[in-house]
Amino acid sequence: MHHGDGFQGKRRRLTTALALAVVVTTATAGCSLLRGPDEFPAPVRSTASTAPATPEADPSASAEARRVAESASPRTPTAVPTEAAAPDPTVSPIPVGSxxxxxxxxxxxxxxxxxxxxxxxxxxxxxxxxxxxxxxxxxxxxxxxxxxxxxxxxxxxxxxxxxxxxxxxxxxxxxxxxxxxxxxxxxxxxxxxxxxxxxxxxxxxxxxxxxxxxxxxxxxVRWSVPARTTNVHPVDGGAQPNATGRSSSDGSTDGAPTAYRIASEDLIGSVAARFGLSVKDLVWLNPDVTVYGDQQYLYEDTVLNLDPYRR
The missing domain is CATH 2.60.40 (Immunoglobulin-like)
Structure with a gap:
């Protein structure tokens, strides 16, 4: 009896071990006999080597789409922080009664x-x-x-x-x-x-x-306007990146530029720099000017005033 009980005990232990092995093997294979088919997430297949690469978006098309979207919401231009110390633009008034x-x-x-x-x-x-x-x-x-x-x-x-x-x-x-x-x-x-x-x-x-x-x-009309003074003196430094529009002197006696037509891709900071002005100066000359986008693009074909006496 003692030997028989030992044999049966070994069989029971062996059967239990085999059952546990089946359960472990089944679980690690990703298929459970205890859960429904929807209780596990679907397997994710790596696309690193088997799936075709997704075509990259055209950067220029994306930039243009962004610009169109941004231009729908024009905003008032802001001066860059380095201009904080620049003097405020001024022009002397015409005496009352002139x-x-x-x-x-x-x-x-x-x-x-x-x-x-x-x-x-x-x-x-x-x-x-x-x-x-x-x-x-x-x-x-x-x-x-x-x-x-x-x-x-x-x-x-x-x-x-x-x-x-x-x-x-x-x-x-x-x-x-x-x-x-x-x-x-x-x-x-x-x-x-x-x-x-x-x-x-x-x-x-x-x-x-x-x-x-x-x-x-x-x-x-013949005008007689008293002489005035200003600390804003635009000088055209010539076309440069993001400031490629055309300036005109409009008959100015000293040849100084008095107007500027904005070209495509012009930025207000670049246009101001072209004429030796700060953004603060350019906004003072054109109180109604608006920009769009984080880089402050100007609207093409808009004409900016550069004459401090005509603001």
Missing amino acids: VLSEADVVTPKGSVRFHYRVVVGTDGTPTAQWTSFTSTLPVPVATTFLETPPAVGDGITWHGVGDTTLGGPGAAAAPAATALDPGRADPSWLGAIVIYSAATSASPDLPVEIGPGKVLAVQP
């Missing part, structure tokens, strides 16, 4: 006459004062200042600066004065004063030459 221009205006046939005088107001804004208006035309008459004058007989397409209805049939009383260009102290960029028909609608009985918006007369 008469910048004064003249009589007469249409070619003498139908319309008036006198104007441009004076600097107490807030520094040039103001046009209107006096002695007379007209024999059957339509209201208006006047405005324009940089580039149209021809007599043209239809006015932009109502310029200081647009004012002076009088005539059906017109309200004309104001005694009109602010020309709030925010700009020097209006000498305006080359002509234009007189045009302020008729609101055409009539079969109304001659075409005095119909709505028709230019009746154009007269050059």
Whole structure:
């Protein structure tokens, strides 16, 4: 009996060991008899050597897509930290009461006459004062200042600066004065004063030459602006990376650049550096300028002002 019990005990131990071995072997093979098929994550196959490589995205296409997305949200440019110590840009004001221009205006046939005088107001804004208006035309008459004058007989397409209805049939009383260009102290960029028909609608009985918006007369404006001083002196250093646009002097007597047309890929920092300016200077010259992207791209074909006397 003693030997029999020993033999049976060995069989039981051997059977138990075999069962444990089966369980261990099955578990390590990744297949369990105790769990359902969805209780283990699916095997992940390495693609290092068997799967084809995914084509790389075109860097230029990605950059362009980013730029388009960023340009949809323009923002105000910011000066770089190194500019903190740079002096603030300034230009001396025109003394209050200065008469910048004064003249009589007469249409070619003498139908319309008036006198104007441009004076600097107490807030520094040039103001046009209107006096002695007379007209024999059957339509209201208006006047405005324009940089580039149209021809007599043209239809006015932009109502310029200081647009004012002076009088005539059906017109309200004309104001005694009109602010020309709030925010700009020097209006000498305006080359002509234009007189045009302020008729609101055409009539079969109304001659075409005095119909709505028709230019009746154009007269050059002679400006007399006192000398001013500034600490902003742009000098064109020539095209450079991210500043490849075209500058112009616009008739400046000293040949200094007065305007710059932005080219593709221009950055505000690079454009400022091209003209020896800080970003702070360039934003001061162009208060409405906006940029996009982390590098502060400028909008192509926008024209920047570089003349501190015309800001």
